[in-house]
Amino acid sequence: MRMKQITLRLLLLLLLPFTAAAQESFGGQLHGNFQLDGQWYLRDEGIDPTGEFYPDERFLGQGYANFVYTDGDFSGGLRYENYQNVMLGFPEGYRGEGITYRYLQFKQDNLDVTVGSFYEQFGSGMVFRSYEERGLGYDNAMDGVRVKANLAKGVYLKGVLGRQRFYFDKSPGLLRGLDAEINLSERWHALDSLGLRWTLGASYMSKYQRANDPFLVLPENVAAGGVRSQLMKGPWVLNTEFAYKANDPSADNGYIYKDGNGFIANLSYSKNGLGIIAGVKRIDNMSFRTDRNGSTIDMLVNYLSPTTEVHTYALPALYQYATQINGEEGIQLEANYRFKRKSKLGGKYGTLISINYSAVQSIDKDYVEASNDTLRTLQGYYSDPLQRGTIPYFHDLNFKISKKVNTSFKFNLTYLNLHYNRSVLEDGLGDEPMLSNPENIKTMNADVIVLETLYKVKSKHYLRNEFQLLSTQDDRGSMAMALIEYSIAPHWFFSVQDIYNYGNPDPDQKLHYPLASVVYTEGTSRFQLSYGRQQRGIFCVGGVCRVVPPSNGVSFSLTTSF
Amino acid sequence: MKHFLLSLGMFTLLFISPSCDVIDQPFKGNIQDTTSTQQQRNVLIEDFTGHRCKNCPKASKAIEALVDAYGSRIIGLAIHAGPGNFTNTNADYPTDFTTPEGKTIQNFFGTNFLPVGMVNRENWSASGNGHWSPYTNWPTLSSEALDSTLRISLEASATVVNDTILEVTAEGFPQTPLLHDLSIVVLIKESNIVSPQLMDDDTRDSNYVHMNVLRDFVTDTWGTSFGISPMIPGDELSESFTATWNTSWIKANTAAVVYVFNPTNYRILQAIEVPIN
Numbered sequence: 154m155r156m157k158q159i160t161l162r163l164l165l166l167l168l169l170p171f172t173a174a175a176q177e178s179f180g181g182q183l184h185g186n187f188q189l190d191g192q193w194y195l196r197d198e199g200i201d202p203t204g205e206f207y208p209d210e211r212f213l214g215q216g217y218a219n220f221v222y223t224d225g226d227f228s229g230g231l232r233y234e235n236y237q238n239v240m241l242g243f244p245e246g247y248r249g250e251g252i253t254y255r256y257l258q259f260k261q262d263n264l265d266v267t268v269g270s271f272y273e274q275f276g277s278g279m280v281f282r283s284y285e286e287r288g289l290g291y292d293n294a295m296d297g298v299r300v301k302a303n304l305a306k307g308v309y310l311k312g313v314l315g316r317q318r319f320y321f322d323k324s325p326g327l328l329r330g331l332d333a334e335i336n337l338s339e340r341w342h343a344l345d346s347l348g349l350r351w352t353l354g355a356s357y358m359s360k361y362q363r364a365n366d367p368f369l370v371l372p373e374n375v376a377a378g379g380v381r382s383q384l385m386k387g388p389w390v391l392n393t394e395f396a397y398k399a400n401d402p403s404a405d406n407g408y409i410y411k412d413g414n415g416f417i418a419n420l421s422y423s424k425n426g427l428g429i430i431a432g433v434k435r436i437d438n439m440s441f442r443t444d445r446n447g448s449t450i451d452m453l454v455n456y457l458s459p460t461t462e463v464h465t466y467a468l469p470a471l472y473q474y475a476t477q478i479n480g481e482e483g484i485q486l487e488a489n490y491r492f493k494r495k496s497k498l499g500g501k502y503g504t505l506i507s508i509n510y511s512a513v514q515s516i517d518k519d520y521v522e523a524s525n526d527t528l529r530t531l532q533g534y535y536s537d538p539l540q541r542g543t544i545p546y547f548h549d550l551n552f553k554i555s556k557k558v559n560t561s562f563k564f565n566l567t568y569l570n571l572h573y574n575r576s577v578l579e580d581g582l583g584d585e586p587m588l589s590n591p592e593n594i595k596t597m598n599a600d601v602i603v604l605e606t607l608y609k610v611k612s613k614h615y616l617r618n619e620f621q622l623l624s625t626q627d628d629r630g631s632m633a634m635a636l637i638e639y640s641i642a643p644h645w646f647f648s649v650q651d652i653y654n655y656g657n658p659d660p661d662q663k664l665h666y667p668l669a670s671v672v673y674t675e676g677t678s679r680f681q682l683s684y685g686r687q688q689r690g691i692f693c694v695g696g697v698c699r700v701v702p703p704s705n706g707v708s709f710s711l712t713t714s715f
Numbered sequence: 716m717k718h719f720l721l722s723l724g725m726f727t728l729l730f731i732s733p734s735c736d737v738i739d740q741p742f743k744g745n746i747q748d749t750t751s752t753q754q755q756r757n758v759l760i761e762d763f764t765g766h767r768c769k770n771c772p773k774a775s776k777a778i779e780a781l782v783d784a785y786g787s788r789i790i791g792l793a794i795h796a797g798p799g800n801f802t803n804t805n806a807d808y809p810t811d812f813t814t815p816e817g818k819t820i821q822n823f824f825g826t827n828f829l830p831v832g833m834v835n836r837e838n839w840s841a842s843g844n845g846h847w848s849p850y851t852n853w854p855t856l857s858s859e860a861l862d863s864t865l866r867i868s869l870e871a872s873a874t875v876v877n878d879t880i881l882e883v884t885a886e887g888f889p890q891t892p893l894l895h896d897l898s899i900v901v902l903i904k905e906s907n908i909v910s911p912q913l914m915d916d917d918t919r920d921s922n923y924v925h926m927n928v929l930r931d932f933v934t935d936t937w938g939t940s941f942g943i944s945p946m947i948p949g950d951e952l953s954e955s956f957t958a959t960w961n962t963s964w965i966k967a968n969t970a971a972v973v974y975v976f977n978p979t980n981y982r983i984l985q986a987i988e989v990p991i992n
Contacts, residue, residue, distance in 0.1 A: 203799045205798050205800060205803070245826055245827045249843075321844075322843050367743065367781075367784060367855075367858040368743060368780070368784070369741055369743065369854075370738050372735070372736035400738055404849055404851040408851070410738055410741055448849060527740075527742065530741045530742070531739075576917065582915075582917060583915075590916060590918070593918070
């Protein structure tokens with residue numbers, strides 16, 4: 154009880170400026186949120202024998218606060234960020250502190266005007282997507298002007314002009330883009346009466362970056378464009394998009410002048426407990442950045458959505474797929490069916506089963522001989538879209554069963570079969586060296602089983618368990634994991650987990666990775682304290698990934714909103 | 716409504732125009748200017764590298780290409796510093812190329828990935844990353860730096876006495892008024908060192924030739940004072956330095972690099988490379 158009082162007082166002291174409800178001033182409303190994360194790092198020779206990841210500072214902390222003021226059709230906001238210093242695994246470019254996002258926005262006469270910072274997306278993002286993924290440290294916010302207009306019923310136009318964020322700087326390149334969308338069903342009711350909803354869109358983006366290369370004539374203006382369609386009828390939805398990018402020599406593509414293109418299509422069906430999704434994607438040389446010399450996750454103009462399932466369970470999440478912007482082709486098929494309650498397979502509460510298969514491989518590439526210097530630079534390679542590439546990048550076949558057994562107990566059982574090309578996804582090896590030396594390709598094949606159970610102990614008391622087993626002869630070898638979480642709604646949450654890398658081929662690396670956490674929640678505020686080991690891995694969101702180094706220490710996180 | 720559509724039409728044109736450059740001939744012609752005998756501004760490229768960094772040989776090649784184009788006006792310096800999984804030694808990569816000074820510079824300027832570099836340390840700021848550049852951008856940055864005004868010219872000589880002591884003398888001649896202090900750094904680099912290197916196709920080249928390897932600093936990492944503001948054309952600055960010579964270095968493959976910089980923003984105003992006699 155005394156501990157609880159101390160915790161509450163500590164939280165109130167920390168959160169005093171934020172604990173009030175939305176503040177009213179000048180007739181409008183002020184909202185915001187705040188997050189602070191930190192970790193005290195401990196030297197751990199087991200996971201980091203040479204100390205290469207052990208930070209000089211010992212303690213690293215970072216945080217941010219958003220403030221948004223709205224008053225009728227007017228709104229404005231800002232975000233303050235601090236990295237003192239940036240935590241391990243986040244991009245090193247975050248150094249320092251300051252206001253990184255600020256904007257003013259008003260809506261009037263079918264116009265929506267934003268000046269300052271903004272996020273925006275054209276279609277699926279193959280031509281342009283400006284967004285933030287805080288967990289990855291990814292933020293390519295635009296700084297400039299955005300205008301949205303509703304020209305006529307069902308006709309929408311967006312225009313953007315500005316530079317992208319590059320940590321605490323701006324990208325060297327400038328973006329100018331336009332997107333138009335027409336909802337045919339809104340304009341022609343005949344379609345609507347047939348049960349068809351059809352939307353067409355087109356987008357265009359031009360990048361300008363100064364060039365002063367002494368060897369190469371570089372295009373300072375690079376354009377990309379795309380067309381898309383969304384057709385819906387009853388339980389069916391078909392999304393298709395095609396994008397094209399003009400010559401854009403860059404560090405990503407080895408400074409070749411070949412144009413790029415991408416195609417993505419998804420068909421889905423959902424009715425009477427049955428859901429089916431089929432997707433296909435092919436991209437060829439679609440890296441598009443506001444700095445032709447950019448790398449990793451810096452200054453990407455477009456977003457190439459993944460066609461693989463993103464896993465949240467810890468062991469399969471160690472081997473996530475990251476979209477290969479220089480070229481890939483893939484398919485994804487997913488089907489799920491919910492057996493009805495009181496049926497033979499559904500039981501008293503119903504049963505959900507699902508199957509997902511995704512596979513990604515290289516695209517066909519016929520490289521120009523290196524001796525033909527000019528053609529090699531202009532074209533790089535020829536690719537036939539009807540030919541399959543020969544290098545497997547990734548596949549994932551998984552089955553899931555979710556079942557509620559009784560009012561107190563339910564479980565999820567998952568099996569996965571993974572193939573992961575480590576040369577591509579970890580080492581960043583290009584297709585050409587792999588085609589020349591296929592025997593050097595490093596892969597990881599694994600079978601994974603996950604059992605998750607949730608048990609209601611009594612009113613407001615829940616026990617959740619996870620048991621995971623990853624079986625492989627490759628990379629770091631097999632691992633097993635157990636997790637126990639106990640939550641007392643609405644305030645307390647306790648968690649203990651351990652991953653044991655029992656199959657590591659290096660006897661010194663057959664390590665345990667224990668982690669214990671306690672979370673306290675009060676209203677909109679949440680405080681988390683953790684202690685334990687974090688093994689190296691890859692953290693991905695939406696096909697964009699970052700490498701997480703191993704670490705050991707005490708970490709905390711405080712979040713709140715008002 | 717008419718005005719509204721007109722405005723939107725103009726707005727569309729604003730965003731659409733200038734659009735796209737299509738390039739048919741990607742290469743420029745010969746670019747080296749050999750007509751000038753006056754000293755011009757040179758470029759020091761600090762190339763942060765590691766023998767277990769597979770993309771690092773590409774950075775070294777980028778420097779070679781610039782030296783081929785611009786001759787001695789480009790001074791490469793390979794600093795083996797960065798994450799241990801790129802720079803540490805093991806049975807396959809036994810040579811320790813790291814130096815304490817290299818590590819100090821890498822820590823101060825704040826990067827943790829390779830390959831990456833600085834071109835005359837332009838655009839440094841405590842919270843920014845403008846001073847870092849990938850090797851693919853070095854041609855552009857070098858070209859711009861080479862075209863910029865020379866603010867101080869340098870002359871230097873380096874001699875090993877009795878195979879034990881290295882003596883270096885350096886002189887500076889301001890070419891424009893200088894309203895900030897100057898610091899000077901002298902260091903030794905060595906080329907043609909044969910030692911294994913991880914290559915970009917994930918193979919190990921046991922006969923890789925390492926070039927421009929930072930061996931040691933004659934001065935402190937951050938140099939010593941060379942000039943006090945103000946300085947004007949006609950002033951003459953000079954300093955002498957001595958250091959212990961490491962006999963394992965092959966003299967014919969070594970060179971002394973001398974550079975002067977503004978200690979408030981670390982910008983390198985001039986760098987020269989002289990042979991060690």
